[in-house]
Amino acid sequence: MTNVTNMLLHRRSTLHPPVVRLAIFLSVLTVSFCGIDQSAWAQLPGQRYGEVVPRDVREMYERGLIFLAKSQGNEGEWQNTSHQGPGVTGMAIMAFLASGEDPNFGQYAGNIRSGLQAIIRGQDADTGYYGNSMYHHGFATLAVAEAYGTVDDRDWSGDKMRSLGKSLELAVRSSLTAQKNSEFNAWRYSPTSTDADTSVSGAILVSLLAARNAGIEVPDKNIDQAIGYFTSMTSDGGQVGYSGGMGGMGDSLARSSIACLVYAVARRKDLPKFKATVAHLTSNLEQQARSWPEYTRYYQAQALFQGDVEAWEKWNVGLVRQLKPMQQTDGSFKGQLGPIADTSLSLLAMALNFRFLPIYER
Structure with missing residues (x-):
């Protein structure tokens, strides 16, 4: 591995301001295009840019971003009709970042930056908790982790506006503290919960893995414990239970997708339970979620992409066909969770077509 590639792997280090980290990234991109050490890349440049992104996806995505931009509050937050909180703002931020929009100078840079500032302003300075519920904390943490290293936050310093790196460190600490309270070494709705469920735990664990990929210290012990919880909740057939022990076992595409994703991102693809979830998902590509379809498709996209790219490509064609007539005239999508x-x-379910978010890399 070349020195410049090593620099890429550490481009989010706090030793480098965001502008320098971006310059490092561009220099490595140039080297890769020249054919040097391309084996270090998880995916080819041609897979990320150009006409490989279907026209329908690009058009639907842009309409969706226009809706989100127009719907943003004056303080940078996104108010949802239900399930309001920093996690929803985090979802919207990731939708912008996922299409490759320049977060510093692009058309939607102001939306991205003010959204991140809204999340940080609402963070508890002592505990690092982003608030509302651990669901919201997980999605908000994930958004900050994905923005860290790409958003220039050097002018944010102040009593009420900590840097992205500092905010992310506090958020990680909050998640790890909450994990200690659980007898299952996982998470549920409150940071003081003693039980756990695989849905909330998935949101937190993915955010921790994203933070670790961004250069924030997350002890292996905590990751191992959380993965242990997921393996205990996954059957040999790839079905995943909901809460506590194996209680609530049943066929849930969302839960199987969440488990598959955390195994993959945690680099545990050697686990039999990972292979079981992949097999379960790929054998049910045509199955539709019985409830929370938007939430399910969000995780299905990532799990299939990580587990079986050919299966994802087939599923993705159906996804685009399914979502196209569902998009409203204002660019929004109407479901069970509120318009934002x-x-x-x-949008994030389609965002694998762009593959810009670090958490979407294989």
Whole structure:
């Protein structure tokens, strides 16, 4: 591995301001295009840019972003009709970032930056908790982790506006503290919960893995414990239970997708339970979620992409066909979670076509 590639792997280090980290990234991109050490890249440049993104996806995505931009509050937050909180704002931010929009100078840079500032302003300075519920904390943490290293926050310093790196460190600490309270070494709705469920735990664990990929210290012990919880909740057939022990076992595409994703991002693809979830998902590509379809498709997209790219490609064609007539005239998507969350999750389900978010890399 070349020195410049090593620099890429550490481009989010706090030793480098965002502008320098971006310059490092561009220099490595140039080297890769020249054919040097391309084996270090998880996916080819041609897979990320150009006409490989279907026209329908590009058009639907842009309409969705226009809706989100127009719907943003004056303080940078996104108010949802239900399930309101920093997690919803985080979802919207990720939707912008996922299409490759320049977060510093692009058309939607102001939306991205003010959204991040809204999340940080609402963070508890002592505990690092983003608030409302651990669901919201997980999605808000994920958004900050994905923005860290790409958003220039050097002019944000102040008593009420900590940097992205500092905010992310506090958020990670909050998640790890909450994990200690659980007898299952996982998470549920409150940071003081003693039980756990695989849905909330998935949101937190993915955010921790994203933070670790961004250069924030997350002990292996905590990741191992959380993965242990997921393996205990996954059957040999790839079905995943909901809460506590194996209680609530049943066929849930969302839960199987969440488990598959955390195994993959945690680099545990050697686990039999990972292979079981992949097999379960790929054998049910035509199955539709019985409830919370937007939430399910968000995780299905990532799980299939990580587990079986050919299966994802087939499923993705159906996804685009399914979502196209569902998009409203104003660019939004209407579902069970409220227009901001439904639109953001629908866009993010398609965002694997762009593959810009670090968490979307294989």
